Amino acid sequence: MNYEEKLQNVSVLGAAGKMGSGILLLTAVEMADLQLKPENRTKSFILNAIDVSPVALSGLYGYLKTQVKKNAEKKVVQLRQVYKDNPDLIENSDIIEQYVDDVMKVVLFSTRVESTYESNLIFEAIVEDSDIKVKIFSQILENNKKNPWFLTNTSSVPISELDSRSGLKGNILGFHFYNPPAVQKLVELITTKNTNKELIEFSKIYAKNLNKKLVPSNDFAGFIGNGHFMRDLLFGIKKVEELAKEMSFVEAVYAVNRVSQDFLIRPMGIFQLMDYVGVDVCQKILQVMQLRLKDENLHSSLIDKLINQGIKGGQNSDGSQKSGILLYSKGKPVAIYDPKKKDYDHIETFRSSIDVKLGKLPTSHKPWKDVIANKQRDEFLKSYFKELASLNTFGSNLAKEYHISSKNIGLNLVKDGIADNDDNFNTVMLTGFFHAYGPINNFLD
Numbered sequence: 511m512n513y514e515e516k517l518q519n520v521s522v523l524g525a526a527g528k529m530g531s532g533i534l535l536l537t538a539v540e541m542a543d544l545q546l547k548p549e550n551r552t553k554s555f556i557l558n559a560i561d562v563s564p565v566a567l568s569g570l571y572g573y574l575k576t577q578v579k580k581n582a583e584k585k586v587v588q589l590r591q592v593y594k595d596n597p598d599l600i601e602n603s604d605i606i607e608q609y610v611d612d613v614m615k616v617v618l619f620s621t622r623v624e625s626t627y628e629s630n631l632i633f634e635a636i637v638e639d640s641d642i643k644v645k646i647f648s649q650i651l652e653n654n655k656k657n658p659w660f661l662t663n664t665s666s667v668p669i670s671e672l673d674s675r676s677g678l679k680g681n682i683l684g685f686h687f688y689n690p691p692a693v694q695k696l697v698e699l700i701t702t703k704n705t706n707k708e709l710i711e712f713s714k715i716y717a718k719n720l721n722k723k724l725v726p727s728n729d730f731a732g733f734i735g736n737g738h739f740m741r742d743l744l745f746g747i748k749k750v751e752e753l754a755k756e757m758s759f760v761e762a763v764y765a766v767n768r769v770s771q772d773f774l775i776r777p778m779g780i781f782q783l784m785d786y787v788g789v790d791v792c793q794k795i796l797q798v799m800q801l802r803l804k805d806e807n808l809h810s811s812l813i814d815k816l817i818n819q820g821i822k823g824g825q826n827s828d829g830s831q832k833s834g835i836l837l838y839s840k841g842k843p844v845a846i847y848d849p850k851k852k853d854y855d856h857i858e859t860f861r862s863s864i865d866v867k868l869g870k871l872p873t874s875h876k877p878w879k880d881v882i883a884n885k886q887r888d889e890f891l892k893s894y895f896k897e898l899a900s901l902n903t904f905g906s907n908l909a910k911e912y913h914i915s916s917k918n919i920g921l922n923l924v925k926d927g928i929a930d931n932d933d934n935f936n937t938v939m940l941t942g943f944f945h946a947y948g949p950i951n952n953f954l955d
């Protein structure tokens with residue numbers, strides 16, 4: 511079966527979730543574009559959008575339609591060519607409407623796993639729980655006689671484990687999109703020595719057609735991206751625990767969050783990133799990693815405490831940030847949660863005193879947005895870190911420590927064979943986490 515034939519019957523499991531909805535959108539567009547080729551017009555292309563939540567599925571319909579329309583608006587010139595034989599489509603709006611109809615016709619919404627039984631290809635983006643994933647894979651395998659291929663979006667569960675527990679015989683790989691899949695260019699590709707070579711080839715073509723950047727990660731719990739993020743977050747939490755001996759807990763969170771964002775020129779501070787990904791998602795990933803990496807302490811009692819008190823972060827359906835350890839107003843953190851008080855403290859009440867304690871940013875400092883737009887980014891970063899190294903303030907020392915820890919996490923991921931080389935690790939940080947620089951660098955040597 512070639513690439514196009516494989517894509518004639520596809521399912522997305524967890525289609526109404528954060529990741530599943532993006533995977534559905536990208537795949538629906540790819541499949542409709544194939545169907546609209548003159549030689550494919552008589553063939554059927556079916557994409558099952560499957561989710562256990564009927565309410566979420568009805569919201570998904572509206573989301574998909576809006577996003578496909580946006581996609582059509584961007585490529586209307588190309589679509590005019592696709593529909594050149596249809597004399598009824600005159601205005602751009604006619605073409606856009608027709609394309610939205612054609613994409614939506616490909617998608618069938620369902621709450622039933624049985625809809626996967628005719629699929630050649632199954633994208634899985636359900637909850638991060640290996641037992642549930644194994645159960646659903648095994649059920650499909652038993653009932654689907656087409657020997658389907660599985661592309662799982664798991665953030666942390668080793669693929670070899672899902673493969674052997676579900677009896678998939680190498681017909682599964684990790685195709686780890688970043689959030690949101692429709693926007694983020696990076697996909698971590700996780701294969702094992704047993705992975706079906708044709709499935710690997712298929713994934714490479716699919717990624718290329720979706721204009722994604724594939725970085726291979728070896729099959730260890732957490733892979734490259736979360737392998738760094740989780741340990742970087744645990745380092746931030748450890749620093750908070752240390753600082754909380756000399757200042758309040760919320761002040762310590764503010765200090766570490768600010769240092770990891772401003773002093774290190776990252777797109778967001780470490781606690782904002784935890785909220786963005788979801789405190790509950792971080793807890794699940796840490797649990798998966800801890801179970802499989804027993805020699806390392808990958809547990810955080812702070813995260814458990816937050817979850818027990820209902821502090822989860824994540825996004826609302828309109829994309830806005832839900833409150834987590836930080837409370838947001840217009841997308842900006844304005845207060846910090848104190849688990850002892852079970853309430854938020856406003857940042858304005860302590861911002862200036864902690865800023866004085868941290869000390870000034872290096873005089874050459876520029877915000878992350880300016881740095882990523884800077885054509886001489888490397889030159890700038892070298893001199894910025896040189897100045898940072900020369901300072902002996904509370905903030906600069908914490909930033910140096912943070913940077914070295916992040917670099918060491920990267921070096922260990924390479925040493926332990928999770929990333930093949932420094933470049934692959936740095937690419938994940940640059941492309942998947944939008945860092946302005948790869949942490950494995952010589953800026954502070």
Ligand SMILES: NC(=O)c1ccc[n+]([C@@H]2O[C@H](COP(=O)([O-])OP(=O)(O)OC[C@H]3O[C@@H](n4cnc5c(N)ncnc54)[C@H](O)[C@@H]3O)[C@@H](O)[C@H]2O)c1
Pocket residue numbers: 523524525526527528529530560561562563566634635636637638639646663664665666686687688689787791
């Ligand atoms: N959120 C992220 O930033 C992110 C990034 C990369 C990978 N991931 C991974 O992607 C997967 C999905 O994460 P998410 O954040 O989109 O979760 P989510 O909770 O937003 O979505 C999961 C969806 O799956 C549905 N679901 C649950 N069980 C199901 C079942 N048995 N059959 C069909 N649908 C079912 C739920 O109703 C929900 O809509 C997880 O494995 C996660 O680790 C998440």
